[in-house]
Amino acid sequence: MQQARLVHVLGNTWCIESHVTIPVYFLNDREVILLDSGYANWDRAPLDALLQEHGLHVQAILGSHSHNDHNGNHAYFQATQQAEVILRDVEAAIVSDFSLMTAAYFPSTPGELERELPYLQLKADRVFSANTTEISIGSKTFGLVPLPGHTPGHTGIITPDDVFYVGDALLSDEVLQAAKLPSIMDWTTDSESKRSLLAEHHSRYILAHRGVYTEIATIVEENLSDKNRRTVQLRDWLRSRDVWLLNEIEQFLWKQLGLHGKSFLTRVAFQRNVRCALEYLIAEGMVCREFRDGAFWYWVIQ
Ligand SMILES: [Zn+2]
Incomplete structure:
Protein backbone atom coordinates (compact mmCIF):
# COMPACT_ATOMS: atom_id res chain seq x y z
CA MET A 1 0.00 0.00 0.00
CA GLN A 2 1.32 3.42 -0.99
CA GLN A 3 1.42 5.71 2.04
CA ALA A 4 -0.43 9.03 2.17
CA ARG A 5 1.59 12.05 3.31
CA LEU A 6 0.34 15.05 5.29
CA VAL A 7 1.89 18.29 3.94
CA HIS A 8 1.50 21.72 5.57
CA VAL A 9 0.16 24.45 3.25
CA LEU A 10 -0.74 27.53 5.34
CA GLY A 11 -2.21 28.12 8.82
CA ASN A 12 -4.67 25.32 9.52
CA THR A 13 -4.74 24.21 5.88
CA TRP A 14 -2.80 21.09 4.97
CA CYS A 15 -3.09 18.58 2.20
CA ILE A 16 -2.86 14.82 1.96
CA GLU A 17 -0.68 13.67 -0.90
CA SER A 18 -2.03 10.29 -2.00
CA HIS A 19 -3.05 9.26 -5.54
CA VAL A 20 -4.63 12.71 -5.71
CA THR A 21 -4.01 15.81 -3.59
CA ILE A 22 -6.73 16.10 -0.91
CA PRO A 23 -6.85 19.43 1.00
CA VAL A 24 -7.47 19.13 4.74
CA TYR A 25 -8.54 21.90 7.11
CA PHE A 26 -7.82 21.39 10.81
CA LEU A 27 -10.67 22.63 13.03
CA ASN A 28 -8.52 21.64 16.03
CA ASP A 29 -5.96 18.94 16.94
CA ARG A 30 -8.50 16.15 16.47
CA GLU A 31 -11.11 17.27 13.94
CA VAL A 32 -10.59 17.90 10.24
CA ILE A 33 -12.58 18.87 7.17
CA LEU A 34 -11.64 17.15 3.92
CA LEU A 35 -12.08 18.92 0.58
CA ASP A 36 -12.87 15.80 -1.51
CA SER A 37 -12.00 12.26 -0.45
CA GLY A 38 -9.99 10.61 -3.25
CA TYR A 39 -10.37 7.20 -4.93
CA ALA A 40 -12.15 4.39 -3.10
CA ASN A 41 -9.76 1.73 -4.36
CA TRP A 42 -6.44 3.49 -3.93
CA ASP A 43 -6.87 6.25 -1.36
CA ARG A 44 -9.15 4.73 1.28
CA ALA A 45 -6.61 2.50 3.05
CA PRO A 46 -3.79 5.13 3.03
CA LEU A 47 -6.27 7.80 4.21
CA ASP A 48 -7.58 5.60 7.00
CA ALA A 49 -4.03 4.76 8.12
CA LEU A 50 -2.99 8.42 8.14
CA LEU A 51 -6.10 9.57 10.05
CA GLN A 52 -5.57 6.81 12.59
CA GLU A 53 -1.86 7.59 13.00
CA HIS A 54 -2.66 11.24 13.82
CA GLY A 55 -5.84 10.46 15.80
CA LEU A 56 -8.01 12.53 13.43
CA HIS A 57 -11.78 12.52 13.02
CA VAL A 58 -13.38 13.65 9.74
CA GLN A 59 -16.00 16.18 10.81
CA ALA A 60 -17.12 17.05 7.28
CA ILE A 61 -16.32 16.62 3.58
CA LEU A 62 -16.84 19.62 1.32
CA GLY A 63 -16.74 18.33 -2.27
CA SER A 64 -15.49 20.07 -5.43
CA HIS A 65 -17.35 17.72 -7.81
CA SER A 66 -18.64 14.18 -8.12
CA HIS A 67 -16.06 12.30 -10.18
CA ASN A 68 -14.99 8.96 -8.75
CA ASP A 69 -11.39 10.08 -8.08
CA HIS A 70 -12.69 12.80 -5.73
CA ASN A 71 -15.78 11.36 -4.06
CA GLY A 72 -14.78 7.71 -3.69
CA ASN A 73 -14.83 7.86 0.10
CA HIS A 74 -17.63 10.32 0.85
CA ALA A 75 -20.15 7.58 1.72
CA TYR A 76 -17.48 5.64 3.60
CA PHE A 77 -16.59 8.51 5.96
CA GLN A 78 -20.25 9.44 6.23
CA ALA A 79 -20.95 5.92 7.51
CA THR A 80 -17.82 5.26 9.58
CA GLN A 81 -17.11 8.72 11.03
CA GLN A 82 -20.53 10.39 10.71
CA ALA A 83 -18.84 13.00 8.51
CA GLU A 84 -21.24 15.62 7.13
CA VAL A 85 -21.09 15.49 3.31
CA ILE A 86 -21.62 18.91 1.72
CA LEU A 87 -21.99 19.18 -2.07
CA ARG A 88 -23.16 21.55 -4.78
CA ASP A 89 -26.88 20.84 -5.44
CA VAL A 90 -26.43 19.58 -9.02
CA GLU A 91 -23.52 17.28 -8.09
CA ALA A 92 -25.49 15.95 -5.10
CA ALA A 93 -28.45 15.21 -7.38
CA ILE A 94 -26.25 13.28 -9.85
CA VAL A 95 -24.72 11.01 -7.18
CA SER A 96 -28.07 10.44 -5.49
CA ASP A 97 -29.05 7.86 -8.12
CA PHE A 98 -27.14 5.44 -10.37
CA SER A 99 -29.40 6.22 -13.32
CA LEU A 100 -28.51 9.93 -13.07
CA MET A 101 -24.80 9.04 -12.82
CA THR A 102 -25.02 6.98 -16.02
CA ALA A 103 -26.70 9.91 -17.79
CA ALA A 104 -24.22 12.50 -16.53
CA TYR A 105 -20.85 10.82 -16.16
CA PHE A 106 -20.64 7.11 -16.97
CA PRO A 107 -22.27 5.81 -20.18
CA SER A 108 -23.44 2.36 -19.02
CA THR A 109 -26.48 0.79 -17.44
CA PRO A 110 -27.34 1.72 -13.83
CA GLY A 111 -26.89 -1.97 -12.94
CA GLU A 112 -23.35 -2.09 -14.37
CA LEU A 113 -22.44 1.10 -12.55
CA GLU A 114 -23.82 -0.17 -9.25
CA ARG A 115 -21.79 -3.36 -9.65
CA GLU A 116 -18.55 -1.58 -10.63
CA LEU A 117 -18.64 1.56 -8.47
CA PRO A 118 -21.14 0.80 -5.68
CA TYR A 119 -19.66 3.38 -3.29
CA LEU A 120 -20.52 6.34 -5.53
CA GLN A 121 -24.22 6.56 -4.70
CA LEU A 122 -24.81 8.70 -1.65
CA LYS A 123 -27.10 11.22 -0.08
CA ALA A 124 -25.48 14.57 0.72
CA ASP A 125 -26.24 15.94 4.19
CA ARG A 126 -26.17 19.55 2.99
CA VAL A 127 -26.20 21.17 -0.46
CA PHE A 128 -25.38 24.63 -1.79
CA SER A 129 -26.30 26.38 -5.03
CA ALA A 130 -24.29 28.24 -7.70
CA ASN A 131 -25.23 31.50 -5.94
CA THR A 132 -23.81 30.45 -2.57
CA THR A 133 -20.55 32.34 -2.03
CA GLU A 134 -19.76 31.10 1.50
CA ILE A 135 -20.52 28.11 3.64
CA SER A 136 -20.01 27.67 7.38
CA ILE A 137 -18.85 24.44 8.95
CA GLY A 138 -18.77 24.76 12.72
CA SER A 139 -17.37 28.24 13.41
CA LYS A 140 -15.34 28.33 10.17
CA THR A 141 -16.35 29.86 6.83
CA PHE A 142 -15.22 28.58 3.43
CA GLY A 143 -15.52 30.57 0.20
CA LEU A 144 -17.18 28.92 -2.82
CA VAL A 145 -16.37 29.79 -6.43
CA PRO A 146 -18.39 28.17 -9.24
CA LEU A 147 -15.99 26.69 -11.83
CA PRO A 148 -18.40 24.76 -14.09
CA GLY A 149 -17.44 22.93 -17.27
CA HIS A 150 -15.32 20.04 -16.02
CA THR A 151 -18.64 18.95 -14.48
CA PRO A 152 -21.88 21.00 -14.28
CA GLY A 153 -21.44 21.89 -10.60
CA HIS A 154 -17.65 21.89 -10.28
CA THR A 155 -16.77 24.32 -7.46
CA GLY A 156 -13.55 25.92 -6.20
CA ILE A 157 -13.20 26.16 -2.41
CA ILE A 158 -11.29 28.82 -0.41
CA THR A 159 -10.26 27.79 3.10
CA PRO A 160 -10.29 30.30 6.02
CA ASP A 161 -6.49 30.60 5.44
CA ASP A 162 -7.09 31.98 1.91
CA VAL A 163 -5.93 28.75 0.28
CA PHE A 164 -7.85 28.21 -2.97
CA TYR A 165 -8.55 24.57 -3.92
CA VAL A 166 -9.31 24.62 -7.67
CA GLY A 167 -10.15 20.90 -7.91
CA ASP A 168 -9.92 19.72 -11.53
CA ALA A 169 -10.39 23.16 -13.15
CA LEU A 170 -6.62 23.15 -13.71
CA LEU A 171 -4.16 20.30 -14.18
CA SER A 172 -0.45 20.52 -13.41
CA ASP A 173 2.00 20.57 -16.31
CA GLU A 174 3.14 17.03 -15.53
CA VAL A 175 -0.43 15.67 -15.54
CA LEU A 176 -1.29 17.55 -18.76
CA GLN A 177 1.68 15.93 -20.49
CA ALA A 178 0.51 12.45 -19.49
CA ALA A 179 -3.22 13.03 -20.20
CA LYS A 180 -4.68 11.35 -23.27
CA LEU A 181 -8.11 12.95 -23.57
CA PRO A 182 -9.39 15.53 -21.07
CA SER A 183 -12.32 14.60 -18.82
CA ILE A 184 -14.26 17.78 -19.48
CA MET A 185 -18.02 17.75 -19.91
CA ASP A 186 -18.49 21.21 -21.46
CA TRP A 187 -15.24 22.46 -23.03
CA THR A 188 -16.54 26.00 -23.70
CA THR A 189 -17.74 26.61 -20.14
CA ASP A 190 -14.61 24.98 -18.76
CA SER A 191 -12.41 27.44 -20.70
CA GLU A 192 -14.44 30.36 -19.27
CA SER A 193 -13.93 28.96 -15.76
CA LYS A 194 -10.19 28.57 -16.39
CA ARG A 195 -9.96 32.19 -17.62
CA SER A 196 -11.95 33.42 -14.60
CA LEU A 197 -9.19 32.04 -12.38
CA LEU A 198 -6.83 34.75 -13.68
CA ALA A 199 -8.87 37.26 -11.65
CA GLU A 200 -8.51 35.25 -8.42
CA HIS A 201 -5.70 36.23 -6.07
CA HIS A 202 -5.05 34.07 -3.05
CA SER A 203 -2.21 33.12 -0.72
CA ARG A 204 -1.88 29.55 -2.05
CA TYR A 205 -3.55 27.29 -4.60
CA ILE A 206 -4.08 23.52 -4.50
CA LEU A 207 -4.67 21.41 -7.62
CA ALA A 208 -6.28 17.99 -7.21
CA HIS A 209 -3.90 16.66 -9.89
CA ARG A 210 -1.76 18.00 -8.23
CA GLY A 211 0.32 20.00 -5.79
CA VAL A 212 0.45 23.37 -4.01
CA TYR A 213 1.32 26.63 -5.81
CA THR A 214 1.84 30.32 -4.93
CA GLU A 215 0.57 31.54 -8.31
CA ILE A 216 -1.54 29.98 -11.07
CA ALA A 217 -1.49 32.46 -13.99
CA THR A 218 1.12 30.39 -15.84
CA ILE A 219 -0.79 27.17 -15.16
CA VAL A 220 -4.04 28.75 -16.45
CA GLU A 221 -2.31 29.79 -19.69
CA GLU A 222 -0.75 26.33 -20.09
CA ASN A 223 -4.12 24.64 -19.56
CA LEU A 224 -5.81 26.90 -22.14
CA SER A 225 -3.02 26.34 -24.70
CA ASP A 226 -3.19 22.60 -24.09
CA LYS A 227 -6.92 22.60 -24.89
CA ASN A 228 -6.35 24.59 -28.09
CA ARG A 229 -3.57 22.24 -29.13
CA ARG A 230 -5.75 19.18 -28.52
CA THR A 231 -8.70 20.72 -30.39
ZN1 LIG B 1 -12.86 15.42 -12.23
Whole structure:
Protein backbone atom coordinates (compact mmCIF):
# COMPACT_ATOMS: atom_id res chain seq x y z
CA MET A 1 0.00 0.00 0.00
CA GLN A 2 1.32 3.42 -0.99
CA GLN A 3 1.42 5.71 2.04
CA ALA A 4 -0.43 9.03 2.17
CA ARG A 5 1.59 12.05 3.31
CA LEU A 6 0.34 15.05 5.29
CA VAL A 7 1.89 18.29 3.94
CA HIS A 8 1.50 21.72 5.57
CA VAL A 9 0.16 24.45 3.25
CA LEU A 10 -0.74 27.53 5.34
CA GLY A 11 -2.21 28.12 8.82
CA ASN A 12 -4.67 25.32 9.52
CA THR A 13 -4.74 24.21 5.88
CA TRP A 14 -2.80 21.09 4.97
CA CYS A 15 -3.09 18.58 2.20
CA ILE A 16 -2.86 14.82 1.96
CA GLU A 17 -0.68 13.67 -0.90
CA SER A 18 -2.03 10.29 -2.00
CA HIS A 19 -3.05 9.26 -5.54
CA VAL A 20 -4.63 12.71 -5.71
CA THR A 21 -4.01 15.81 -3.59
CA ILE A 22 -6.73 16.10 -0.91
CA PRO A 23 -6.85 19.43 1.00
CA VAL A 24 -7.47 19.13 4.74
CA TYR A 25 -8.54 21.90 7.11
CA PHE A 26 -7.82 21.39 10.81
CA LEU A 27 -10.67 22.63 13.03
CA ASN A 28 -8.52 21.64 16.03
CA ASP A 29 -5.96 18.94 16.94
CA ARG A 30 -8.50 16.15 16.47
CA GLU A 31 -11.11 17.27 13.94
CA VAL A 32 -10.59 17.90 10.24
CA ILE A 33 -12.58 18.87 7.17
CA LEU A 34 -11.64 17.15 3.92
CA LEU A 35 -12.08 18.92 0.58
CA ASP A 36 -12.87 15.80 -1.51
CA SER A 37 -12.00 12.26 -0.45
CA GLY A 38 -9.99 10.61 -3.25
CA TYR A 39 -10.37 7.20 -4.93
CA ALA A 40 -12.15 4.39 -3.10
CA ASN A 41 -9.76 1.73 -4.36
CA TRP A 42 -6.44 3.49 -3.93
CA ASP A 43 -6.87 6.25 -1.36
CA ARG A 44 -9.15 4.73 1.28
CA ALA A 45 -6.61 2.50 3.05
CA PRO A 46 -3.79 5.13 3.03
CA LEU A 47 -6.27 7.80 4.21
CA ASP A 48 -7.58 5.60 7.00
CA ALA A 49 -4.03 4.76 8.12
CA LEU A 50 -2.99 8.42 8.14
CA LEU A 51 -6.10 9.57 10.05
CA GLN A 52 -5.57 6.81 12.59
CA GLU A 53 -1.86 7.59 13.00
CA HIS A 54 -2.66 11.24 13.82
CA GLY A 55 -5.84 10.46 15.80
CA LEU A 56 -8.01 12.53 13.43
CA HIS A 57 -11.78 12.52 13.02
CA VAL A 58 -13.38 13.65 9.74
CA GLN A 59 -16.00 16.18 10.81
CA ALA A 60 -17.12 17.05 7.28
CA ILE A 61 -16.32 16.62 3.58
CA LEU A 62 -16.84 19.62 1.32
CA GLY A 63 -16.74 18.33 -2.27
CA SER A 64 -15.49 20.07 -5.43
CA HIS A 65 -17.35 17.72 -7.81
CA SER A 66 -18.64 14.18 -8.12
CA HIS A 67 -16.06 12.30 -10.18
CA ASN A 68 -14.99 8.96 -8.75
CA ASP A 69 -11.39 10.08 -8.08
CA HIS A 70 -12.69 12.80 -5.73
CA ASN A 71 -15.78 11.36 -4.06
CA GLY A 72 -14.78 7.71 -3.69
CA ASN A 73 -14.83 7.86 0.10
CA HIS A 74 -17.63 10.32 0.85
CA ALA A 75 -20.15 7.58 1.72
CA TYR A 76 -17.48 5.64 3.60
CA PHE A 77 -16.59 8.51 5.96
CA GLN A 78 -20.25 9.44 6.23
CA ALA A 79 -20.95 5.92 7.51
CA THR A 80 -17.82 5.26 9.58
CA GLN A 81 -17.11 8.72 11.03
CA GLN A 82 -20.53 10.39 10.71
CA ALA A 83 -18.84 13.00 8.51
CA GLU A 84 -21.24 15.62 7.13
CA VAL A 85 -21.09 15.49 3.31
CA ILE A 86 -21.62 18.91 1.72
CA LEU A 87 -21.99 19.18 -2.07
CA ARG A 88 -23.16 21.55 -4.78
CA ASP A 89 -26.88 20.84 -5.44
CA VAL A 90 -26.43 19.58 -9.02
CA GLU A 91 -23.52 17.28 -8.09
CA ALA A 92 -25.49 15.95 -5.10
CA ALA A 93 -28.45 15.21 -7.38
CA ILE A 94 -26.25 13.28 -9.85
CA VAL A 95 -24.72 11.01 -7.18
CA SER A 96 -28.07 10.44 -5.49
CA ASP A 97 -29.05 7.86 -8.12
CA PHE A 98 -27.14 5.44 -10.37
CA SER A 99 -29.40 6.22 -13.32
CA LEU A 100 -28.51 9.93 -13.07
CA MET A 101 -24.80 9.04 -12.82
CA THR A 102 -25.02 6.98 -16.02
CA ALA A 103 -26.70 9.91 -17.79
CA ALA A 104 -24.22 12.50 -16.53
CA TYR A 105 -20.85 10.82 -16.16
CA PHE A 106 -20.64 7.11 -16.97
CA PRO A 107 -22.27 5.81 -20.18
CA SER A 108 -23.44 2.36 -19.02
CA THR A 109 -26.48 0.79 -17.44
CA PRO A 110 -27.34 1.72 -13.83
CA GLY A 111 -26.89 -1.97 -12.94
CA GLU A 112 -23.35 -2.09 -14.37
CA LEU A 113 -22.44 1.10 -12.55
CA GLU A 114 -23.82 -0.17 -9.25
CA ARG A 115 -21.79 -3.36 -9.65
CA GLU A 116 -18.55 -1.58 -10.63
CA LEU A 117 -18.64 1.56 -8.47
CA PRO A 118 -21.14 0.80 -5.68
CA TYR A 119 -19.66 3.38 -3.29
CA LEU A 120 -20.52 6.34 -5.53
CA GLN A 121 -24.22 6.56 -4.70
CA LEU A 122 -24.81 8.70 -1.65
CA LYS A 123 -27.10 11.22 -0.08
CA ALA A 124 -25.48 14.57 0.72
CA ASP A 125 -26.24 15.94 4.19
CA ARG A 126 -26.17 19.55 2.99
CA VAL A 127 -26.20 21.17 -0.46
CA PHE A 128 -25.38 24.63 -1.79
CA SER A 129 -26.30 26.38 -5.03
CA ALA A 130 -24.29 28.24 -7.70
CA ASN A 131 -25.23 31.50 -5.94
CA THR A 132 -23.81 30.45 -2.57
CA THR A 133 -20.55 32.34 -2.03
CA GLU A 134 -19.76 31.10 1.50
CA ILE A 135 -20.52 28.11 3.64
CA SER A 136 -20.01 27.67 7.38
CA ILE A 137 -18.85 24.44 8.95
CA GLY A 138 -18.77 24.76 12.72
CA SER A 139 -17.37 28.24 13.41
CA LYS A 140 -15.34 28.33 10.17
CA THR A 141 -16.35 29.86 6.83
CA PHE A 142 -15.22 28.58 3.43
CA GLY A 143 -15.52 30.57 0.20
CA LEU A 144 -17.18 28.92 -2.82
CA VAL A 145 -16.37 29.79 -6.43
CA PRO A 146 -18.39 28.17 -9.24
CA LEU A 147 -15.99 26.69 -11.83
CA PRO A 148 -18.40 24.76 -14.09
CA GLY A 149 -17.44 22.93 -17.27
CA HIS A 150 -15.32 20.04 -16.02
CA THR A 151 -18.64 18.95 -14.48
CA PRO A 152 -21.88 21.00 -14.28
CA GLY A 153 -21.44 21.89 -10.60
CA HIS A 154 -17.65 21.89 -10.28
CA THR A 155 -16.77 24.32 -7.46
CA GLY A 156 -13.55 25.92 -6.20
CA ILE A 157 -13.20 26.16 -2.41
CA ILE A 158 -11.29 28.82 -0.41
CA THR A 159 -10.26 27.79 3.10
CA PRO A 160 -10.29 30.30 6.02
CA ASP A 161 -6.49 30.60 5.44
CA ASP A 162 -7.09 31.98 1.91
CA VAL A 163 -5.93 28.75 0.28
CA PHE A 164 -7.85 28.21 -2.97
CA TYR A 165 -8.55 24.57 -3.92
CA VAL A 166 -9.31 24.62 -7.67
CA GLY A 167 -10.15 20.90 -7.91
CA ASP A 168 -9.92 19.72 -11.53
CA ALA A 169 -10.39 23.16 -13.15
CA LEU A 170 -6.62 23.15 -13.71
CA LEU A 171 -4.16 20.30 -14.18
CA SER A 172 -0.45 20.52 -13.41
CA ASP A 173 2.00 20.57 -16.31
CA GLU A 174 3.14 17.03 -15.53
CA VAL A 175 -0.43 15.67 -15.54
CA LEU A 176 -1.29 17.55 -18.76
CA GLN A 177 1.68 15.93 -20.49
CA ALA A 178 0.51 12.45 -19.49
CA ALA A 179 -3.22 13.03 -20.20
CA LYS A 180 -4.68 11.35 -23.27
CA LEU A 181 -8.11 12.95 -23.57
CA PRO A 182 -9.39 15.53 -21.07
CA SER A 183 -12.32 14.60 -18.82
CA ILE A 184 -14.26 17.78 -19.48
CA MET A 185 -18.02 17.75 -19.91
CA ASP A 186 -18.49 21.21 -21.46
CA TRP A 187 -15.24 22.46 -23.03
CA THR A 188 -16.54 26.00 -23.70
CA THR A 189 -17.74 26.61 -20.14
CA ASP A 190 -14.61 24.98 -18.76
CA SER A 191 -12.41 27.44 -20.70
CA GLU A 192 -14.44 30.36 -19.27
CA SER A 193 -13.93 28.96 -15.76
CA LYS A 194 -10.19 28.57 -16.39
CA ARG A 195 -9.96 32.19 -17.62
CA SER A 196 -11.95 33.42 -14.60
CA LEU A 197 -9.19 32.04 -12.38
CA LEU A 198 -6.83 34.75 -13.68
CA ALA A 199 -8.87 37.26 -11.65
CA GLU A 200 -8.51 35.25 -8.42
CA HIS A 201 -5.70 36.23 -6.07
CA HIS A 202 -5.05 34.07 -3.05
CA SER A 203 -2.21 33.12 -0.72
CA ARG A 204 -1.88 29.55 -2.05
CA TYR A 205 -3.55 27.29 -4.60
CA ILE A 206 -4.08 23.52 -4.50
CA LEU A 207 -4.67 21.41 -7.62
CA ALA A 208 -6.28 17.99 -7.21
CA HIS A 209 -3.90 16.66 -9.89
CA ARG A 210 -1.76 18.00 -8.23
CA GLY A 211 0.32 20.00 -5.79
CA VAL A 212 0.45 23.37 -4.01
CA TYR A 213 1.32 26.63 -5.81
CA THR A 214 1.84 30.32 -4.93
CA GLU A 215 0.57 31.54 -8.31
CA ILE A 216 -1.54 29.98 -11.07
CA ALA A 217 -1.49 32.46 -13.99
CA THR A 218 1.12 30.39 -15.84
CA ILE A 219 -0.79 27.17 -15.16
CA VAL A 220 -4.04 28.75 -16.45
CA GLU A 221 -2.31 29.79 -19.69
CA GLU A 222 -0.75 26.33 -20.09
CA ASN A 223 -4.12 24.64 -19.56
CA LEU A 224 -5.81 26.90 -22.14
CA SER A 225 -3.02 26.34 -24.70
CA ASP A 226 -3.19 22.60 -24.09
CA LYS A 227 -6.92 22.60 -24.89
CA ASN A 228 -6.35 24.59 -28.09
CA ARG A 229 -3.57 22.24 -29.13
CA ARG A 230 -5.75 19.18 -28.52
CA THR A 231 -8.70 20.72 -30.39
CA VAL A 232 -6.58 21.35 -33.49
CA GLN A 233 -5.02 17.90 -33.25
CA LEU A 234 -8.42 16.18 -33.03
CA ARG A 235 -9.74 18.15 -35.99
CA ASP A 236 -6.63 17.35 -38.06
CA TRP A 237 -6.87 13.66 -37.20
CA LEU A 238 -10.53 13.59 -38.28
CA ARG A 239 -9.55 15.04 -41.65
CA SER A 240 -8.11 11.64 -42.56
CA ARG A 241 -11.59 10.49 -43.67
CA ASP A 242 -14.49 12.17 -45.43
CA VAL A 243 -17.17 10.98 -43.00
CA TRP A 244 -17.26 9.03 -39.74
CA LEU A 245 -19.70 7.10 -37.62
CA LEU A 246 -19.31 7.64 -33.88
CA ASN A 247 -17.96 4.14 -33.23
CA GLU A 248 -15.43 4.62 -36.04
CA ILE A 249 -14.19 7.81 -34.35
CA GLU A 250 -13.98 5.98 -31.02
CA GLN A 251 -11.95 3.12 -32.52
CA PHE A 252 -9.68 5.53 -34.40
CA LEU A 253 -8.99 7.74 -31.37
CA TRP A 254 -8.42 4.74 -29.09
CA LYS A 255 -5.59 3.66 -31.41
CA GLN A 256 -4.32 7.15 -32.19
CA LEU A 257 -4.05 8.06 -28.49
CA GLY A 258 -2.29 4.78 -27.69
CA LEU A 259 -4.92 3.72 -25.17
CA HIS A 260 -5.23 0.23 -23.78
CA GLY A 261 -6.95 -1.57 -20.93
CA LYS A 262 -10.37 -3.12 -20.69
CA SER A 263 -11.60 -1.90 -17.33
CA PHE A 264 -15.14 -0.61 -16.99
CA LEU A 265 -13.92 2.84 -15.97
CA THR A 266 -11.41 3.12 -18.83
CA ARG A 267 -14.15 2.30 -21.32
CA VAL A 268 -16.90 4.56 -19.98
CA ALA A 269 -14.57 7.49 -19.30
CA PHE A 270 -13.14 7.20 -22.84
CA GLN A 271 -16.59 7.10 -24.44
CA ARG A 272 -17.77 10.09 -22.43
CA ASN A 273 -14.62 12.09 -23.17
CA VAL A 274 -14.81 11.41 -26.93
CA ARG A 275 -18.42 12.59 -27.03
CA CYS A 276 -17.69 15.75 -25.05
CA ALA A 277 -14.70 16.57 -27.28
CA LEU A 278 -16.81 16.05 -30.42
CA GLU A 279 -19.56 18.29 -29.07
CA TYR A 280 -16.96 21.02 -28.62
CA LEU A 281 -15.65 20.63 -32.18
CA ILE A 282 -19.27 20.92 -33.39
CA ALA A 283 -19.91 23.99 -31.19
CA GLU A 284 -16.74 25.60 -32.55
CA GLY A 285 -17.92 25.04 -36.14
CA MET A 286 -15.05 22.66 -36.97
CA VAL A 287 -17.10 19.49 -37.30
CA CYS A 288 -20.61 18.89 -38.62
CA ARG A 289 -22.97 16.15 -37.39
CA GLU A 290 -25.97 14.94 -39.33
CA PHE A 291 -28.52 12.20 -38.66
CA ARG A 292 -28.91 10.02 -41.75
CA ASP A 293 -30.28 6.48 -42.26
CA GLY A 294 -30.57 5.79 -38.54
CA ALA A 295 -27.09 7.00 -37.54
CA PHE A 296 -25.16 10.16 -36.77
CA TRP A 297 -22.41 11.00 -39.28
CA TYR A 298 -19.54 13.35 -38.53
CA TRP A 299 -17.22 15.26 -40.84
CA VAL A 300 -14.72 18.10 -40.64
CA ILE A 301 -15.95 21.33 -42.23
CA GLN A 302 -12.96 23.61 -41.63
ZN1 LIG B 1 -12.86 15.42 -12.23
